[in-house]
Amino acid sequence: MHIPDGFLDAKAWIATSAAGAAAVAYSLRKTKLALDSKQVPMVALIGSFVFAAQMLNFPIAGATSGHFLGGTLTSILFGPWIGSIVMAAVLIIQALVFQDGGITVLGANILCTGFIGCFVGYGIYKAGVKLLAGRGRAAVTFVAAWLSIVAASAGVALLLAWSGTFELGTALKAMTGWHMLIGLGEGLITALVTGYLLERNVPLAKEATAR
Amino acid sequence: MNEVRLTARKGRWIVLCVITLIAAGLLSPWASSHPDGLERVAEDYEFLHRAEAVHEWAPIPDYEVGGIPWTALRIGLAGVIGAAVMLAVLWGVLRALTGKGRERAGGTDHGHGAGASSGAAD
Structure with missing residues (x-):
């Protein structure tokens, strides 16, 4: 479940709609500069995978479930600008076609x-890889994806509190508490898929002779 | 070095494609129907009733294609349609994005090379 219409008050959804539209417009420009046309099928396929994986709610404690989001995955594979465009596309299709997530709160x-998930996940991943000089990449990926979910849920809590839906401290505790569990699934899936799709970068000359 | 890149092995992308189809079409009907994180919180703190839908014209509301008697098929079909729509929309949008910049795009891969070398060739 994404935020449905009605959870945010007018000021919050109007502000997040404007900010969300601006962020998507900026990402589109960044993507246009960064995207290699040969990557298009791969990016589209990952978007499709993210959509499918989001449907698979897995049970967690207390008659509750969680599902994959995918911001960290797409950002590790293609960078956070393309990642956030993929996430925005998934959310738009979910809202318009499947009524999952509201229209007024699409920006939120x-x-x-999208953005918090992508940039937090990517930032932690990059920092971790640099710090450990590329060792323990799977563990770094897991932590990055886990944290991205906790951060995204904190973002939702902030917006809910700003809308007066409930008090900030309570909102943060409740949202991040559940998503610390849900994030474990995110970490696992992200580490598995990136491990499968990324390979060591062999210098070009070597690769040419290998073929 | 420590650098990684996307795999060029086609087989792995095909496997991902198959996994996507299996997840969307076959596994989705068996996903947990318990409330997820946000819904759980909304229930516990009693604001779930505030949820409303401003649009009632979504073609496949709640990931179930209407008019089919089997639930698994309703959901599985919704998943496959969604995955296909996702692929098509992203492919189209991104193609349009890279397409416009293609004349210049030769230069993006090899950085400074394109402009300079074409100048030299002249």
């Missing part, structure tokens, strides 16, 4: 699960 969903 794009900012939280």
Whole structure:
């Protein structure tokens, strides 16, 4: 479930709609500069995978479930600008076609699960890889994805509190508490898929002779 | 070195494609129907009732294609349609994005090379 219509008050959804639209417009420009046309099928396929994986709610404690989001995955594979465009596309299709997530709160969903998820996950991943000089990449990926979910849920909590839906401290505790569990699934899936799709970068000359 | 890149092995992308189809079409009907994180919180703190839908014209509301008697098929079909729509929309949008910049795009891969070398060739 993404934020449905009605959870945010007018000031919050109007502000997040404007901010979300601006962020998507900026990402589109960044993507246009960064995207290699040969990558298009791969990016589209990952978007499709993210959509499918989001449907698979897995049970966690207390008759509750969680599902994959995918911001960290797409960002590790393609960078956070392309990642956030993929996430925005997934959220738009979910809202328009499947009525999952509201229309007025589309901007809020794009900012939280899209941008926060992508940039927090990517930032932690990059920092971790640099710090450990590339060792323990799977563990770094797991932590990055886990944290991205906790951060995204904190973003939603902030917006809910700003809307007066409930008090900030309580909102943060409740949202991040559940998502610390849900994030474990995110970490696992992200580490598995990136491990499968990324390979050591062999210098070009070597690769040419190998073929 | 420590650098990684996307795999060029086609087989792995095909496997991902198959996994996507299996997840969307076959596994989705068996996903947990318990409330997820946000819904759980909304229930516990009693604001779930505030949820409303401003649009009632979504073609496949709640990931179930209407008019089919089997639930698994309703959901599985919704998943496959969604995955296909996702692939098509992203492919189209991204193609359009890279397409426009293609004349210049030769230069993006090899950085400074394109402009300079074409100048030299002249």
